[in-house]
Amino acid sequence: MSSAPLSHWIGFHLCIFALLALELIYVRWQGPTKLRSSSIAATVLWIGAALAFALFFLQTGGGSAATQYLAGYAIEESLSIDNLFVFLLLFNLFKIEPNRQPKVLFWGVGGAIVMRGAFIAAGLGLLGHFHWITYIFGAVLLAAAIRLVLPRSPDEKTHTPKWIKWLSRIHPVSMRQDCFFVREEGRRMMTVLMLALIAIEVTDVIFALDSIPAVLSITREPFLAYTSNIMAVMGLRSLYFLLAHLLTTLRFLHYGLAAVLAFAALKMIVAPWLALGPLPSLVIILAIMAVTVGASLAPKNA
Numbered sequence: 001m002s003s004a005p006l007s008h009w010i011g012f013h014l015c016i017f018a019l020l021a022l023e024l025i026y027v028r029w030q031g032p033t034k035l036r037s038s039s040i041a042a043t044v045l046w047i048g049a050a051l052a053f054a055l056f057f058l059q060t061g062g063g064s065a066a067t068q069y070l071a072g073y074a075i076e077e078s079l080s081i082d083n084l085f086v087f088l089l090l091f092n093l094f095k096i097e098p099n100r101q102p103k104v105l106f107w108g109v110g111g112a113i114v115m116r117g118a119f120i121a122a123g124l125g126l127l128g129h130f131h132w133i134t135y136i137f138g139a140v141l142l143a144a145a146i147r148l149v150l151p152r153s154p155d156e157k158t159h160t161p162k163w164i165k166w167l168s169r170i171h172p173v174s175m176r177q178d179c180f181f182v183r184e185e186g187r188r189m190m191t192v193l194m195l196a197l198i199a200i201e202v203t204d205v206i207f208a209l210d211s212i213p214a215v216l217s218i219t220r221e222p223f224l225a226y227t228s229n230i231m232a233v234m235g236l237r238s239l240y241f242l243l244a245h246l247l248t249t250l251r252f253l254h255y256g257l258a259a260v261l262a263f264a265a266l267k268m269i270v271a272p273w274l275a276l277g278p279l280p281s282l283v284i285i286l287a288i289m290a291v292t293v294g295a296s297l298a299p300k301n302a
Contacts, residue, residue, distance in 0.1 A: 004223035008060075012053075012227055016234065019049055023238070027102070042238030050231040057224070068219040071282035072228030075218060078260050078289045079211045080232050084240050087200065094196040100177045104193060105237040108200035112236075115205060116229050119212045120222065145261035149254065214264040218281055256292025260285055 023042045030038045050073055058066035091101055173190055174182050180194040215225050263284060 003221065008223060012223075015049070016230065019045065020234070039238045039241040043235060046231065046235035046238065050235070053227060053231060065221070065224060067279045067282060068221065069224050069228050071279075071285065072215045072218045072225060073232055074282055074285045074289075075214050075260060075264060076211055076229050076232035077235075078285060079214060079257060080236055080239075084236070087236075087240050090196055090199050090203070094192050094199070096193065096196050097177055100193060102237065102241075104197050104200065105240065108197055108204070109233060109237055111201045112204045112208075112233050113230055115201075116208060116212070116233060117226060119208045120216075120225050120229065123212050123216050139265070142262060142265040145258040145265065149258045214261060217264040217267045252292050252296045256288050259288045259292075263288070 023045060026041060027038045030041075054066050054070050054073075057069045087105065090096075091104075096104060173192055173195055174184055176182055176191045177193045179191060180197065181188060181190055183189070211229070215229055219225050219228075263281075267281065
């Protein structure tokens, strides 16, 4: 399936582990009181690493491979902003203390990496054997785009999902936030921290149903799809702490994300008759997000 040699796969994961270790050492050195400066440094680290991988693809695969990677990274990074809203809502829902949130996100993103790899492999397998799956993926993306622009009830964002209430009933939950499992009153119990982690993993599966078809609309090369997706996901933790206070000001963001999803859907559906290259796709995605963020940050009375 993949034209990338095994050494590239091994080298990529070694680089990811090395970068992650570097980030963790720096964050530990800075301490919890300098979370914002640590988040800025970590965000710069992961964006710089993503661009370095683009140069690697330029050298090994040419301009087409580098552009496909950048387009895939751009679409995943833009869609990942929606994940940040979910992180914010879940932490508020479970009342997770700010100094405990990095631990939840660390393991949450780790689980997301494994699931994204599995989703990409499954999606490429389906597309390779059943071409009509392309139209199913396109329909899923269009449905996701429509869902983003539909009005929501005022209490929808603060409503506790039914599965969380059900899980709390069948398995007692401790309110401690220093670990994921504890032993209280002679029995092993999950903590609210573990409940928040489960919620993040479940929501990432839901987001992957949208984001994986989106990146497959850009490239069908497994290594390019996987690396662009993982690099976007790896920067989520630091980006959350950097942008958490700005998320509520991006009032038009959902329209931009809906436009990106709709574009990916149409690109996938019309591909047999009209093929749009990775460079125009990259330009369109960046233009949509630039207009959306610019309009959101502009004064309301302007």
